[in-house]
Amino acid sequence: MDDIQQLGEMLRHYAASEAHKKQLFDSQSVIWSTRIHELFGQIEAWLAPVLVPDLLALHREPYVAFSPAVPVESSTFKSEKLTIVIAGKPVEIVPDIMGANGQISLAVMGLTAARLGSVSLVGEASGAWQWRKTNGLKDPDIFVFDGNLLAAQLQSLIPRDRA
Secondary structure, eight states, X not given: OOHHHHHHHHHHHHHHHHHHHHXXXXXXXXXXXXXXXXXXXXXXXXXXXXOBTTTEEEEEEEEEOOOSSSOTTTOOOEEXXXXXXXXXXXXXXXXXXXXXXXXXXXXXXXXXXXXTEEEEEEEOTTSOEEEEEEETTSOOEEEEOOHHHHHHHHHTTSOOOOO
């Protein structure tokens, strides 16, 4: 086999591999979108008893997940983001590009005051959701995500009376 034939064979193999990866990502994206939609529905149900006009509101909107490696223009992962506005402060739950083994990561913005800290929700392949709070280089603090944990986190955004 000469180099041109070998090049052609390599290109065909690469194209088939990329097509397979895209097909796998597209089918996994449907599952990820469904899980995120269900999670947002659960959050809405948890917070429904305490929705107060001008004090606590929820809003969903379409969102396309992207990363430095996958720009928004070429991302095929279409989902939604959830914004919780509490006491005038927004908390956004936004999908990141999805990870290996069905892992879903959602950035939670608006809850951490630590300069290097971040909060994320991680959907495990088992179906469970974890609340992960990282601060710098140390290992993240990991908690089971449920309505009580969310409520405790949101309470920190309500201004305290300094009387």
